[in-house]
Amino acid sequence: MSRHAGGKRLGPQQGEVIDRRTSFEFSWNGKPVNAHPGDSIVSALAAEGERVFSRSFKYHRPRGLLTASFHDPGCMVQVGDEPNVRGAHRLAEPGMAVSSQNTWPSLKFDVKAINRFAGRFLTAGFYYKTFMKPEFLWPTYQNVLRQFVHAGEISPDTPHDYYDKRYAHPDVLIAGGGPAGMSAALAAARAGASVMLVEEEHQLGGHLRWSNPGAAAELTAEVAATEGIEVLTNSVVAGRYDQNWIAVAQRDLSHARERLIKARARTLVVAGGLIERPYVFAGNDTPGVMLSTAVQRLINLHAVKPGERAVVLTANESGDAAVADLERAGVEVAYVADARKGEDVVRVHGRKSVRSVELANGRRINADLFVTATGWTAPTSLLNMAGDRPVYSPTAARFLPGGNGDDSVLATGGIAGDGTLDQLCEHAEAIGTEAARRAAGHRYHQLAAVPTRYGGKLSKPRGTAATLPELGVHEHPELFRASTHGIVDYSEDVSSKDLHFAVKEGYDSAELAKRFTTATMGPLQGKLETINAIATIAEATGKTIAETGTTTWRPMYTPVSLGALAGRIFEPVRHSPMQRWHEQHNATPLVAGQWIRPDHYGEPSAEVRNVRENVGIIDVTPIGKLDLRGPDVPKLLNLLYVNKWSKLGIGKVRYGVMCAEDGVVMDDGVTGRLGEDHYLMSTTSSGAARVWEWVENWLQTEHPDWQVHVTPVTTAYASINVAGPKSRELVSRLTEGVDLSAEGFGYMQVRTGRVAGVDDCVLWRIGFTGELSYELHVPASYGLHVWEALLEHGKDLGVRPFGVEGQRILRLEKGHLIVGQDTDGLTKAWSAGIDWAIKLDKDDFVGKPELVWQQENGDGARLVGIQPTDGNVVPPEASQILTKSGAIAGRITSSRMSPTLGRSICLGQVDAELAKPGTLLTVHLPTGAKVAARVTEHHAHVDPEGSRQNIDTPPAKPRPHATPVARGPVAAGRKTTTIASWQVDARRSSAGLRIADHTLLAKVGVRGRHDGAIAEALGTGHGRTIRDNGSAVVVGSGPGEWLVLGSPGGQDKLLSRMRDLVENTGEFGTVIDQTHGRALLKLSGNHAKDLLAKVCGVDLSDAATPDGAALRTSVARLVTDVIRLDDNGVPTYLLHCERSSGQYLFDALLDAGAEFGIEIDGCPTAPTL
Amino acid sequence: MIQLPCPWCGPRNASEFTHHGEVTPRPDVGTATPEEWRRYLYFRQNANGWVDENWYHTAGCRRFIRVRRHTTSNETEATR
Known part of the structure; x- marks a missing residue:
């Protein structure tokens, strides 16, 4: 029943994948085409009688259906802005604009098809030889040749698409969802393994879908009903890398064009099946020449009649099955040539379509369809990526796994050998069970190595290594080429003649001939053509196929879009607490590493003059700051700086220069002594992370005996430099508890005190600008409050902010390097x-x-x-x-x-x-x-x-000022409320997945020995979290490193409680308030784990990361503490990072959570832990 | 990407670590000749085989760890 003249749609088929109840339209080269849901672009076109879908690369020959699968070389089309779409795989969608590519001016009449007549001049190497000399013509050659370039078009205006990324940690990952893959998955899941089953096509079932739809449906249903199997269809295992790091590309998701899954599989089972290979003869690329599997796919899956009158060349059961399908579909089978009985084809006649078939027995039969079933190629690429070298079997007439790859990779199904369906499934079950057993062994060792589990004993996995069963191989005739020459590589238009020519030219090994002719180097990457190419080279060199060997398969197995490889972009940025003020005041942003800083607000030279004449303030938060504590700090400073540090008095500051071991200047900055054993070191803004690592390196590897604790506090403080002749007047108006007079607080000194009502501020009297200046380090949550207070109280003094450019001019005037x-x-x-x-x-x-x-x-x-x-x-x-x-x-x-x-x-x-x-x-x-x-x-x-920095103006009296307001790193919504002097978001959400900024919680960092008395007193260690009896939560955030969380506003109490605890142990330890230095986000909901798996590469399964686990890792490429603290059984995570990146992390999590319907939650008035 | 067996955190992706190169003992500053010092600065075994390396777990426990790694097979074993 066809809706159009020339309609080829058959009646309902048992295994069909189309939904006949509805239909829709899309366009093909501007003309409307009807399709059912489930149709591929090409099956819908074929159902309307189209036979030509593209023109070939070099000769611009018309090309039609060959494999009717993802790998069909003639079915690459342009869809809207997207070129090179696999038209026999991509599902048709309503309104899609599909066009043929590589054709000019039209598919039916292609001017460049003239190359066909020039074919005998366009042999392999033609371009290399012809367009070589003279060299000055190269640009001209380039322009001409560009017109002949293959493939579709990309518009530079194409909008960015959304691509996604995810991490996974399956016990067993199975590549291929045919009968073997499904059987292996079932066996592995039943053995207790978590399984990821990846199938390239839109349905599970493999060849059963057309050869035995009932069995396919039965196995598919069994997989769906079995727990522990995650099925990914329309997805492909693109590559296998060291230690089973496996790239899976998942296509056409509802929320993203493509998603890259980075899976760390404990075992990989390769069950990719076999790919039917084409036969080489004259005219083998004429539209109407199809493989037996293509015919079976068209009839059984898409209910499309592939032709009207067929000739079939068969050497195996697949060809015989195709004959049966053709007859059932009402195609007249004019002749079946049985290759097992020595029958063969010579050539097909016809240009845009097969007209007749010339057989070796001399008969010439009129037909519009010629079907070949001459054998198989085993796509062993994943095995090769694991180190296996495939071996040619003359009996099977294909390459088989060499069995010498990594032991975490196993193979089953057609790649491994031949058998009946039962034999294949039985083999796959044995492989699946063994894969699960090996995975359990890896899993045991991994779990034993992580500190995040409960203390309970791990039970060693039972079971002993099974002897892996082997599949035999059936006899296949070695049929590669008929008596005539034809196309070997369809996508590159390389013929068997080209390969003979290449060998004659001296390129007599597979690797050389491949590169010279580009055979196997096109979009199909050898999946159809490798074995024919090798057989032809073997024939031309007079060697055997085994002697010729195969070329090397490398990742990717199929093309993966660059968008998928890039994924969601993780580029952490850092903001100071005053960033929003800068934005509101038209600061021109300067990107300095991860920091976004104000370059200037107005004219930089005016900002400079105001500093020299009045007073200016600059946000210098990015300056690196390290809190150093312990009796051995002077030793450390003497080692790392070129100058001397032993006699630095309390309250004094010194400038220091650090060199690397080669004497090259590495960093500089000032370090001040705040207390007996307490120092604050500053570094350059860009050097902060490097210097911290440098200090840790010397302490951990060269001097582990020194008692020094280093804590980065760069973003714990908002840093504001107040510079200019009126800076003393301004700072003294807001400062309490510090004598700011010239004699009371001299140049190169440091004090701590209260600024604008904020306690624990550190004031340095130093000068990068050459003016009298004070660098204020304010607990970061109060940064904006102090910044605004300075501007408010300095109005009459002419205070103005200045940016990085103004500061650079000022310091150059002063000659600071x-x-x-x-x-x-x-x-x-x-x-x-x-x-x-x-x-x-x-x-x-x-x-x-x-x-x-x-x-x-x-x-x-x-x-x-x-x-x-x-x-x-x-x-x-x-x-x-x-x-x-x-x-x-x-x-x-x-x-x-x-x-x-x-x-x-x-x-x-x-x-x-x-x-x-x-x-x-x-x-x-x-x-x-x-x-x-x-x-x-x-x-x-x-x-x-x-002399300018030593002016002796009298300090002013402190003035009344606004009450300090603390703010978290994440921009609050419109409605806010106040909890313990914190301004927090007031909106509440009851969504299934919520994210909230809980930075206001009290946070105290403790350092000590990882196995000492402090560890014992705190009651937990690296990797685990407990609630202590004082209602605080103690997080073992690192070896000898703890984070203690308490209720908002409670940091002072918590601090003194922890100091007492440390003091009582008598061990050298450090307690630091981190409340303002860190961002703390709370993520809760049933999909919290799935969300984190999109931004975090660590195994978050309950076995490895149960409730109470604490670990530090990279989240969206940001170093983050992940603390699992379930809330009445609801999976809940606290995420803890440097305050400056809090907004970045928040935004990254919101983006990753969009597919789960994440909502922003505010903060409860009494947040509980 | 390979994993490194962090003795503190368990196996983690190598991208979490900073490679600090082969373990090279620091000569005595008081007596080192320019040649010895520059050998320490610039010369490495670069062996095809087992090598002792320093790695810093930047995005994890922030401990320097010593890893014995086979440079062709990427087999690893680590010590604190």
């Missing part, structure tokens, strides 16, 4: 112009030997102040400095126009002999111009004697 800008990877300390700081009389410090030798040799460059003679010229940074003879003798490292001096100023590195003050230099600008410049006396261009 920036590590990484004025130094590079070769700048040793003596070259950085900090001679005064280097103390070679210390016994040891990092990098000392190289600095001793540098001093002896006097070599290397020197950092100097430079001013161009013409003050209007600002030489761009990296301009070269030349000697008289024109040789390069250095470069400008920093340059700006100085608003204070009204002339250009620079820092630069020059050879030592040019470093003397007054030396005249030649600066070579990028424009080619050369300008004169002079080396200045000092690095500082403004106020080299340093």
Whole structure:
């Protein structure tokens, strides 16, 4: 019953996958086409009588259906903006705009089909040889050849699609959902394994879907009814990497175009079945030449009649079954040529369609369909990726697994051998059971190694290694090529003749001939053509197929979109607590590593002048800050800095420079002593993470005996530099408990006190800008409060914010170097112009030997102040400095126009002999111009004697100010409420999956020995969480590292309770308030685990990460503590990260949770843990 | 991606760690000759086989661990 003239739709078939109750339209080259749900693009077209779907790559020959599967080379089409869609696989959708690709001007009339007549000139290597000389014509060749390029079109305006990512940790991952894959899955699941069953097609069943639909349905139902099997259809195992790291591409999800699953499978079972291979003969790519499986698919799955009059060449049961299907579908089978009896084809005639078939027995039969069933290819690629080398079996006429790969990878089904359905299923069951047994062994070792489980004893898995059963192979004739030449690689248009030619040219091994002809290198990557290619090369070289060997299969098994590989983008960003203020005040953002900072709010030079004349404030939160505690801190500082630290008094600050072991300057900053055994170290903004790791490295690997605890507190404080002649006046208006007079709080000193009502602020009197200035480090949640208070109370003083650019100008005027800008990877300390700081009389410090030798040799460059003679010229940074003879003798490292001096100023590195003050230099600008410049006396261009930072103005009296408000890192909604001075989101949600900002909880960090008295007193260790009797939650967040959580506002009490606890043990320990330094998010709901599996690569199963587990890992590429604390049986996780990335983490989780309907929740008035 | 057997956290993806290279003992600063010092700075065995390496579990326990790794098979064993 056809709806159109030429309609080929058959009546209902037992295994059909289309839903006849409804139909819809899509377009094909602009013309409407009818389809049923379940139709592939090409099956719908074939049902309307279309036979040609594309033109071939080189000769632009018309191409039709060959395999009717994902791997059909002639069925690649363009769908809307998406090129290279596998038309015989992709399901038709209403309104889809499908067009043929690689055709011009139309599919029916393709101008480039003229190449067909030029075919004998377009042999392999034609392009290499022809378009080689003369070289000056290469651009022209490129333009012409581009017109002949294969494949569809991508518009640069195509909008970004949504792609997804997920991690999985199945015990057994099975590639292939045919009878063997399903049987293996059932057996593995019954043996207690968690199974992921991945099938490339839209349904499970494999070849049973067309050969035995009843059996397919039965097995599929059994899989669905069995617990522990996750079925992924329309998904493909794209690659297997070391330690069974497996890439699965999941296609066409409702919420995403494609999803990449990164699975760490304990065992992998490869059950990909067999791929029917084409036969090589003249005209074998003519539309109407199909494989026996294609015919069976069309009839049984899509109810499409593949032709009207058929000739069949069969060498196996699949061909015989195709004959039966054709007859049942009403196709006239004009002749069956049985290859097992020596019958063969010579060629088919016809151009856009088969017209007749010429057989070896001399008969020429009119037909529009020629079906071949000449054998199989085993897609052994996943096995090869696991180290297996396939072996050719002349009996089976295909390559078989060599059986020498990794023992975490097993094979079953057609890849492993031949058998009846029962034999295959029996083999698969044995493999599935063994896969589960091996997985249990891996699982046992993994669980034994993680600290997150309950203390209970793990039981060793039982069962002994089974002898793996073997499948035999049936006899298949070695049929690869008829007496004529034909296409071997359909996607690359490589014929058997080309391969013979390649061998004649000397490319006589499979690997060479492949590269010369590009056979097996097209979109199919050898899945159809490898064995025919090897057989042809073997024939041409006179070797056997076994001697010729196969080419290497590499990932990916099928093409995976770049979008899927990129996935959701995880790029952590960091914000200061004042970021929203900066945005609201039109700050131009500066991306500095992960930080987003205000570059300037208005004119940077005006910001500079205001600092020099009045007072400015800058947000310097990104400055790295490390809290150092312990009696051995001076030893550490002496080791890491080039200068001396033993005699730093309490309340004093010192500038220090760190070098690496090669003497190269690595970082700089000031360190202050806050108490007897308590120091605060600052680092450069970009160096914060590196310096922390550096410090840990020296402490852990070289000096584990030193008593020092290092805690990063970069984002625990909002840092504000208040600079300018009126800064003392401004700061003193808001500060209590600190004498701010010039004599009471001198230059290079540190105090702690209360600023704008906020306790525990750290004030440094230091100066990067050269002005009198105070750097305020405020507990981060109060950062915005203090920032706004400074602006409010400094109005009459002319206070204005300044950005990073203003600060860079100010520091250049003052001649302060920036590590990484004025130094590079070769700048040793003596070259950085900090001679005064280097103390070679210390016994040891990092990098000392190289600095001793540098001093002896006097070599290397020197950092100097430079001013161009013409003050209007600002030489761009990296301009070269030349000697008289024109040789390069250095470069400008920093340059700006100085608003204070009204002339250009620079820092630069020059050879030592040019470093003397007054030396005249030649600066070579990028424009080619050369300008004169002079080396200045000092690095500082403004106020080299340093009098500006020592002005002696009297401090003011503290003024009343607004009540401090604490804010979390996540932007609250419109409705807010106040809990313990915290402004929190007031909205509540009862959705099944919720996320809330619980940063207001009190957080106290404790450090001690991982196995000492403190650990014992706290009652838990690394990996586990307990509730202590004081209603706090103690999280074992690291080895010898704890996080104690309490109710909002309770940090002071908690802090003193923990200090008492540590003191009572007598062990060296550290207790630090982390309330303001960390973001704490609460994620709860039944899908919480599924959400986390999309952003976190750790196994979150109940066995590995049960209630009470605590671990630190990467979540959305951000270092995050994951603490599982179920809430009345509802899976709940606390996620804990650096405060500055709290908003990023929150947004990443919201995005990942969208498919589960996640909602934002506020904070209950009395949050419980 | 390979996993490294963190002795504190259990097996974790290598992307959580920072590779600090082969274990190279630091010469005595007081007596080292330039040649010895630069051998420490720049020379590595780069063996095809078992190598002792330092790794830092950056996105985990933040401990430096010592891993014995076979550079061709990526088999690993770790110690604290």
